[in-house]
Structures are given as structure tokens and as C-alpha cells.
Amino acid sequence: MSGRRQLKIGDEVKTLEWLPGEDTDQARVRIGEAEYAVRFQAVDDHQILLQVDGRTVRAFVDGGTNGKYVFIEGGVYRVEELDQARKRKSRAGLDQTPGEVTPPMPAVVVRILVQEGEAVVKGQGLVVVSAMKMETTLKAPADGVVKKIRTGLQAKVMPGDKLVEIEERG
Amino acid sequence: MFNKVLIANRGEIAVRIIRTCREMGIQTVVVYSEVDQTAPHVLEADEAVGVGSAEPKQSYLNIDRLLEAARQTGAEAIHPGYGFLAENSEFADRCQQANIVFIGPPAQAIRDLGNKTVARMIMSRAGVPIIPGLDQTSEDLQLFSREAERLGYPVIIKAAAGGGGKGMRTVSDPGDLSETFQSCKSEAEKAFGDASLYLEKHLEGPRHVEFQILADSFGNVVHLYERECSIQRRHQKVIEETPSPALTPDLRHQMGQAAVAAARASGYVNAGTVEFLLDREGNFYFLEVNTRLQVEHPITEVTTGLDLVRCQLEIAAGQALTFRQEEIQPRGWAIECRIYAEDPEAQFLPSPGKILTLREPSGPGIRLDSGIRAGFEVPMEYDPILSKLIVYAENREAARQRMIRALENYVILGINTTIPFLLEVFKSAEFREGRTRTDFIDRHFEGWKPDRGKADLARIALAAHDRCRSRTPAGEKASVPDRLSPWQTLGEWRV
Numbered sequence A: 001m002s003g004r005r006q007l008k009i010g011d012e013v014k015t016l017e018w019l020p021g022e023d024t025d026q027a028r029v030r031i032g033e034a035e036y037a038v039r040f041q042a043v044d045d046h047q048i049l050l051q052v053d054g055r056t057v058r059a060f061v062d063g064g065t066n067g068k069y070v071f072i073e074g075g076v077y078r079v080e081e082l083d084q085a086r087k088r089k090s091r092a093g094l095d096q097t098p099g100e101v102t103p104p105m106p107a108v109v110v111r112i113l114v115q116e117g118e119a120v121v122k123g124q125g126l127v128v129v130s131a132m133k134m135e136t137t138l139k140a141p142a143d144g145v146v147k148k149i150r151t152g153l154q155a156k157v158m159p160g161d162k163l164v165e166i167e168e169r170g
Numbered sequence B: 001m002f003n004k005v006l007i008a009n010r011g012e013i014a015v016r017i018i019r020t021c022r023e024m025g026i027q028t029v030v031v032y033s034e035v036d037q038t039a040p041h042v043l044e045a046d047e048a049v050g051v052g053s054a055e056p057k058q059s060y061l062n063i064d065r066l067l068e069a070a071r072q073t074g075a076e077a078i079h080p081g082y083g084f085l086a087e088n089s090e091f092a093d094r095c096q097q098a099n100i101v102f103i104g105p106p107a108q109a110i111r112d113l114g115n116k117t118v119a120r121m122i123m124s125r126a127g128v129p130i131i132p133g134l135d136q137t138s139e140d141l142q143l144f145s146r147e148a149e150r151l152g153y154p155v156i157i158k159a160a161a162g163g164g165g166k167g168m169r170t171v172s173d174p175g176d177l178s179e180t181f182q183s184c185k186s187e188a189e190k191a192f193g194d195a196s197l198y199l200e201k202h203l204e205g206p207r208h209v210e211f212q213i214l215a216d217s218f219g220n221v222v223h224l225y226e227r228e229c230s231i232q233r234r235h236q237k238v239i240e241e242t243p244s245p246a247l248t249p250d251l252r253h254q255m256g257q258a259a260v261a262a263a264r265a266s267g268y269v270n271a272g273t274v275e276f277l278l279d280r281e282g283n284f285y286f287l288e289v290n291t292r293l294q295v296e297h298p299i300t301e302v303t304t305g306l307d308l309v310r311c312q313l314e315i316a317a318g319q320a321l322t323f324r325q326e327e328i329q330p331r332g333w334a335i336e337c338r339i340y341a342e343d344p345e346a347q348f349l350p351s352p353g354k355i356l357t358l359r360e361p362s363g364p365g366i367r368l369d370s371g372i373r374a375g376f377e378v379p380m381e382y383d384p385i386l387s388k389l390i391v392y393a394e395n396r397e398a399a400r401q402r403m404i405r406a407l408e409n410y411v412i413l414g415i416n417t418t419i420p421f422l423l424e425v426f427k428s429a430e431f432r433e434g435r436t437r438t439d440f441i442d443r444h445f446e447g448w449k450p451d452r453g454k455a456d457l458a459r460i461a462l463a464a465h466d467r468c469r470s471r472t473p474a475g476e477k478a479s480v481p482d483r484l485s486p487w488q489t490l491g492e493w494r495v
Helices: A082-092 B011-023 B040-044 B063-073 B089-097 B107-114 B116-125 B141-151 B174-192 B249-265 B297-304 B308-316 B396-408 B419-427 B440-445 B455-471
Strands: A004-009 A012-020 A026-031 A034-044 A047-052 A055-064 A067-072 A075-081 A107-112 A125-131 A134-139 A144-149 A164-168 B004-007 B027-033 B047-052 B077-079 B155-159 B169-171 B197-201 B207-215 B221-233 B236-242 B270-278 B284-290 B333-340 B366-370 B385-393
Touching (some): A004 B455, A026 B455, A034 B455, A047 B455, A067 B455, A075 B419, A125 B174, A134 B174, B004 B063, B011 B027, B011 B308, B011 B366, B011 B385, B027 B040, B027 B063, B063 B089, B077 B308, B089 B107, B107 B116, B116 B249, B116 B284, B141 B155, B141 B197, B155 B174, B207 B308, B221 B440, B236 B297, B236 B419, B249 B270, B249 B284, B297 B308, B297 B333, B297 B366, B333 B396, B333 B419, B385 B396
Parallel strands (some): B004 B027, B004 B077, B027 B047
Antiparallel strands (some): A004 A012, A004 A075, A012 A026, A026 A034, A047 A055, A067 A075, B155 B169, B155 B197, B207 B221, B207 B270, B236 B333, B333 B385
């Protein structure tokens, strides 16, 4: 495992540098300008006990390849390894242009409000999806014509799925 | 008393009902949909019957299948929980026709109170003040438009069969009326199987104060005091407490009397809740009666010492109330918050998915009614409520501090939850001072972003965790099985 990693939380990317200490449960950790004296000990598979500059911190860590969740005192931080985040994005084609009609959360399609070939105006409702009994209307990103509808009623859809293709006018 | 009860629900409320049944020596039968085969309510019940696919209409709202499950297992009564068929008079009728006791009020009371216009008529006759709005439910958009103009925007569109904020939205701009009308209609159809809507004047920043009532079939009616449920988002309650910081003893007495009058006037039997809106001048208006056990019932239980599910079962079995109004003396202060699978950073969008690490808070004065477990896939088809955290203490400030402590010890990883948001609400000066009104979240927490003050610690924790894991011998990691045991993967089964 390399000593330097780029870790993203929210919009903030910081470089973490891990400098092993004399004992295996000790390290000095540099994050940006700051440096911390750290002792650490695994409690179980997902729980870790830290001493950071003498202060005891109990943290829980879990998650898969697309980022990990870290829990500290009621706060949950979603931490992404920057290299991985970049790779995953390009693989899934998730570099979202604002012009895409995609659900903001995993959901089920409950209504389709337009037909292929239909002219639409920016902000017009195209597809209504539902998750956990809440409905969300996905709207046309620009004036144009509905080129292709890539979903059907009751289809389960995920963020990143392009449900409607709009051919922009002009 | 019944020997066996079927619970026509899922999640935390099904688990909560099972607990009381078990304490009373009553056998429990639960139903489950395809995506709930290993949900906690299935794991806790004595028997479980699969009733259909994930789509609620095919399973938890499927009256034929539910009655068949009751018949097949020999259940004598059905507890509907809240949501789904809890306030569906047809379901209550169908239970009766099948000689199964519906644990709730008579079908006629559900029908009358579920119809907003009939409810308003009953209340105004009983001398309970009501909010201006449509006299009848309708599917006619034109009528809504005219009434909205007459009352003046903003107005609220409500599902006639509604509750819990489903199929209910505020409209401020006449241009949004049509689309909102359609959305409410569809939401109402999905949530309640009834698409008819109703319109009311929107009151600015009121408090939401409700009274728990209990009525037996011998004409005894008591109230179990109030719950303040003002902190809401999208008209759904998020935080509830009792007593209300807003009531004087005199107002409490008046509202309690009104709640009892409302129950008597509607021929109510079993547990119910009379909801009021309270304006800044201390005027209260009848909002609706929830003809079921409320989500927030636990705060009343911990302050009165009564088990409301036990009361419901006793009343349904034909027993009389064993206490009088003057014997009910609430003590201390209780607060509940609802933990939703939602992303508070992104307009509370639903966040279904798999629960990874789960660690629940405990200690003095803490109760957790939960419907999740580690490894459970929270389905996208149902309500986002995961659990309810309830704290009890001698006064409001002690309860608030206790809630903060409990939330700081509540670990749910894998999906987004409202816990970080709730923590900041409880820490806020506005909450501490009891300035809770229904516009609380919009007013004080609009566009809320979490405090990322401990982001460096989170990075350190992740790096240290990775170090520990890389030191773990490969053989040890493999000891955690990925697969569920056959007991958890079996479909329909009986013990």
C-alpha cells in the first residue's frame, strides 16, 4: 500500500501521507498542511480505535469499491480514493453533462409523459420516477425533440441511466 | 384474548407489534413481499406467509391475499399497523365479513373520518373548530382551481384517504396546480389505493399538536395527552415530542376535551389520534383524525407508562378500559426522531440500498424501534422509514441531550440516512428553545450541508483501517460467510 493517497470527501480532495512510526500501531499522518500523531488498533472488522494527538476517536469503516463510509461521532463521511473515483466515472460514462435525463436515485418509472418524435421545451416533464413512495419528475434539459425513449413503465432505473434522449434544437 | 394475530405490515411497526404480542402470549403471523423474505419482521414472527411481488398493490395492499393468509394460518385478528391498509374501511369491512377482528376502529368510523368533508361536518357539529377549504373531495381539477382562487394561494392539496404526508403538497403558484394535482393523485393511488383529493387553505407556520385517544366499545373515552409534531419536511413528521412546549395547562385541557368530543362524535373505538393545528395566537383547528396507531406513539407510551398496542388488542378483544382519565398522569419528557433512508444533503432524496455496518445506541432512557438489520437491502418500493429513536428523561433539556448522545452512537453505514441532519437539528438553538413550527426545516435548515469538521479524522480512520486489514492473514478474512444460511433464504415457511 503506497504511503500517499488522494482522498476525497464531499468536494474536497486532500493528499494523505502515511509515515510509519517505530511501532506497527503508530504513524505520523500528513494531510495537506496538518500533521497528526496517530496510534491505531482494530476493534473488529469494521471498527477501529484511534488516538489522534492524544485524543481517543472511535471510528467505523465499511463500504465497497466505489467508496467507503466512515462514521465518527454521529457524522458519516463518504471517502473516495481519487484514482478509483476517476476510473469508475469514465467506465460507467458517468461524466454527467447537465443535459442528461437520469434519475437522481434508484427508482421505478411510473409515468412517461412524452413520445418519440415529440417536440419538448426546456423544463417540460418527461418521465416520472418513484422511489420509496416519493415521485420525481425528470425534466427536459433544453428545447428539442425526443429522439429516443430508453425505458418503459415499471422499469427499475439507476442514476446514470439515460432514460430519454433529446436532440437539441438550434 | 386472541391466540393468534396476523400483522399486515412490514418494517419497524410490524416488529413493534410482534413484541407486545409475544409478551401477551399471542402467536404472530406476518406477511412479506418478494423483497422482504429476510426482513426483520419475518425473522421475528412465529409464522410468515409470502403474499406477492414487491409492488405494494400485489402484496401489502392485496386484501385477498392477506385474508387468505389469515385463513390459512388460523389468525383470529389482523393488526394493520400504520400506512398500507391501516385506514382502509373496505379492508375493515372485508375482515369483518371473513370473521376476522380488525384491530382498529369500526369501518364506519374509518370511512367517516377518512372522508375529510364528513369529518369536518362531524367536528363542527361537535363544536371543534375547522380549517377553511373544499366541502367535498373531487377529481375535478377545475373545481380545485376555483377553490384555490377563492381561498387565495398558498393552498394544500390532500389525499382524501391520506395521512403521513403522502399525496399531499402545498401549491403557491397557480401555474403548478395542474402538475401537483396529478402527482398527488398518483401518489395517493399508490399509497392508499384511492386517488380522490381535497383542498385546504395553507396556514402559515402553525404548530402541529395532536392528542392520543383510547375508546373502548362500552363508551369509555380517554385522551393520553398531546404530542407536538411540528418539525416536518414534505409534510412528513421528522421529530415528535411530548409534552408540547407550546401548551399551557388550560389550553391542554381544552384541546384534550375537544379530542375526546371528536372521538365520541365519530363513534370511535380503539386507539386513534386527533390532530390539530395551533396558530401563534393559541387558536387550534381540527386537522384530521388518524384512525390507527401513529408512528410516534412510543413517546406517549414512555410518558404515560401504557403499552398502546396492548391497549389496542384488549379493546379489540372486547375488554373495557381499566383506567379513567384522572388516573393518566404523564411524567417527564420524551422525544422521538425518525431515521429515514434519505440523503439530507440532496433535498432528502430517497436512498435505498444495502445496510452494511449497523450499531444501535443503548443506555438509560433510550428506546429504539427498528425495522432493519445489517445486511438488509432496504427496498425502493416502500416508505423510507428505517427506525425510530425514542428518548425519555426528566425534562426537555435532559431529553434533548440524551437524544444527541444516542444519535452520536447510532451507526448505519451503506446508505444515506437523516442521522447527521437530525443531530444538527437537536443541537440548534431553535430546537433547544422550543421554537418548533411546521416551517422549522425550511426556515432554519434550507440547503443544509453537513459539518465536515472531522474530515481529516475520517481520512486517518480510513487509512488506519486499511493498514489493519492488510495485516490480517488471508485465512481470517475468509471466515466471514458471504452467503445467508438456508433459514434466511427459505421462502414461505412455518414453525
